[in-house]
Amino acid sequence: MESTGGLRERKKLRTRQAISEAAIALFLEHGYDQVSVADIAAAAEVSKRTLFAYFPTKDDLVLHRIADHEIEAARVVRGRGDGEAPLDALHRHLRARLAERDPITGLCDHPQVVAFYRLVTGTPALQSAAARYVASGEEALAAALRETTPGDGRFAEVTAALAAGQILLVQRALAAANQACIARGMSADEREPDALAEADHAFGLLSGGLAPYRR
Template sequence: MDAQLGLRERKKARTRRAISEAAIALFLERGYDAVPVAEIAEAAEVSKRTLFAYFPTKDDLVLHRFADHEDEAARVVRARFAGETPLEALHRHQRAALERRDPITGLCDVPAVVAFHRLVAETPTLRSALLHYHARSVDALTSALLETTDGVAHQELTARLGASQVLTVLQELANTNQRRINEGRSADELASLALAEADHAFDLLRNGLAPYA
């Protein structure tokens, strides 16, 4: 029975991947708005009903790639080492992600990844939908930070402001890296700069807005 369940899950994962890859290939070729869902279903050799069972909206065909990262910061905070602060854990995690060229950091020059990020950046509908993912990330990180802020004044507000600042900083770092990659620079060429800028960003987070006080 367990083996049967495993086979069923693997088959579902393959179908999901095939649908998404077919959709993104068509979007990159012709543009997001120019490709109807019926054509994506045909390309993936599934029915529209099956497609919507895996991806409830057209946006999800693209943005599901961000879903795995929705609660990533929250997971990092909860899994941090003993004696490590949330910011130290997030800083360590960001440096590791940059070093392995994780696409979420923007420091990735694999052509397919660059094309994917350009598709999202240049499609207003997708950019708008991505805000919902960001909002859920803020909620998740707020909950994780709340677990670490006993005795802090304005506890819930402090956690939410902290989560918003951290995630906005990470997004701005990624946007900066992506912009430079789009200008033709390589990830290896930019690695030292990206790491230094991440260090600087977390120094600012640790010290608040001291430079502007």
């Protein structure tokens, strides 16, 4: 028999999902700036107080969907196999995500994903808010990379920070290129060979300049 706590958590998850789906539907139909929090609460049949309990800000209603990826690169570096270099682990992980059509890679042609991507990239307020996820992800990856470099050399901290910025910038650029092709009508299957080749090329360039984190 399921515990009361388990039922409560499931109810919270359903409520959170209902609020998020109502918000995204309204944003896609009317535009982010034209939809108020009150509109979303009414559509989800919850109070504004309940809505803010799940999503503290309006942009969280959208960007929470990418929040899980905020420290993904750092998790990959820390969870890599024995003897595997950080760049190799990140490269391998990206290729796997491309094969899985993970939306974060841009290589996903599901209509809802394409519409969501267009919403985020086409809304200045969301782009500005997303910057905090970018900054947090870079800090997390820099910390993970720093852990892989023994010693306290003069440039250890700045090297890790610069590397993290370059790696995540490359990943965002690759995702944008993939989604741009799909937005022009290319299917994910058609785009995949070039997406993989571009990922290989990009990590080759990174490897050439980030010696501390390659094999």
